[in-house]
Ligand SMILES: Nc1ncnc2c1ncn2[C@@H]1O[C@H](COP(=O)(O)OP(=O)(O)OP(=O)(O)O)[C@@H](O)[C@H]1O
């Protein structure tokens with residue numbers, strides 16, 4: 288693509304939770320580059336086709352577009368595809384990288400007519416910068432105030448018509464005026480298994496691999512509706528296949544690989560089970576997100592963005608006004624039995640007295656022994672000795688941050704080790720050192 292050399296903050300733009308950098312580099316090479324290669328999301332692709340064609344016919348840049356949806360579903364891929372389909376240059380940055388209005392001005396004044404500006408993690412654009420974006424999006428103009436006091440002057444700056452493509456995993460955090468300035472709002476949903484199988488076969492072809500249809504189907508079924516996860520599983524099967532000198536990646540090889548990876552029939556991996564076990568150790572909840580994050584050693588954002596959506600979809604976890612609760616299917620998923628009080632977890636908050644006495648009567652001991660047996664829950668052993676009410680306040684009062692930062696050293700968190708170093712900016716700073724992101728546009 289013509290404009291690749293104009294991309295800003297490339298490494299940050301490619302950042303995301305989930306995988307170390309070499310994986311990211313491989314993943315980047317597997318991205319679909321045109322709409323015809325983009326599998327699934329039929330409604331979104333159709334909307335985009337119609338809008339792009341109409342805009343091209345009119346000779347105007349397309350309207351601003353917002354993509355939302357969980358990580359790994361193809362938001363970044365679509366942004367890149369859009370620029371390619373338009374034959375436009377792509378500029379990319381992330382919300383947190385735009386610290387001051389000045390950063391935005393530099394970016395916007397560099398745009399040429401019809402360029403695409405991709406703003407990833409758009410929900411993290413600082414409010415002060417967001418306001419400047421409003422006029423830029425609406426009128427292709429910004430007004431900078433220079434000097435101050437008596438000498439203050441407003442300097443109008445004209446911007447060439449461009450298309451802003453925003454991506455967010457948290458559409459709910461976007462302010463309404465911001466959201467309303469997008470002409471197209473496209474939500475990506477998890478993929479059905481047959482589409483993931485197609486994505487797996489497409490990637491296998493790029494690798495020059497032959498995957499049995501039944502093997503691809505099993506991988507797809509376990510990939511939690513997410514192309515990124517499907518791709519990661521395929522690459523692990525490829526490793527095992529290579530070592531075993533297998534010519535065809537068959538069902539047996541996939542079964543062995545998934546078992547080694549600790550992926551169960553519901554597609555849960557160790558970190559998902561840790562989240563569930565954390566709730567089980569707390570008598571099934573309700574449990575604050577902060578506490579779960581501290582116990583499993585992940586940031587709250589990562590728990591909410593990466594792990595919870597699948598747990599919620601599978602009905603393993605419930606979100607209530609008072610915190611997260613383990614659903615009956617969640618207890619079964621980790622092979623544990625709900626104590627009598629928790630068995631009533633049906634999403635309806637129970638009375639405080641019921642919760643405390645239920646927790647004190649039995650699960651407290653369960654929690655302590657569970658914690659001793661399981662390194663993941665070790666860290667809560669102090670809290671576990673204490674009854675239910677302490678779960679939240681205990682974590683909030685002190686150990687939360689300690690535990691999170693402690694977890695950075697924990698191999699269990701290597702999927703988000705960058706993020707663990709700094710919960711607020713981890714995804715970006717981790718990626719700043721990520722050669723994978725830089726390599727993309729070289
Ligand atoms: N519809 C699709 N067809 C084929 N491959 C896809 C599709 N969607 C995603 N992928 C693959 O999944 C990988 C992850 O997609 P992408 O990076 O676009 O997701 P994302 O939504 O931007 O994630 P994040 O929120 O973490 O930034 C891509 O490298 C690509 O290989």
Ligand SMILES: [Mg+2]
Nearest residue numbers: 303362363407
């Ligand atoms: Mg992305």
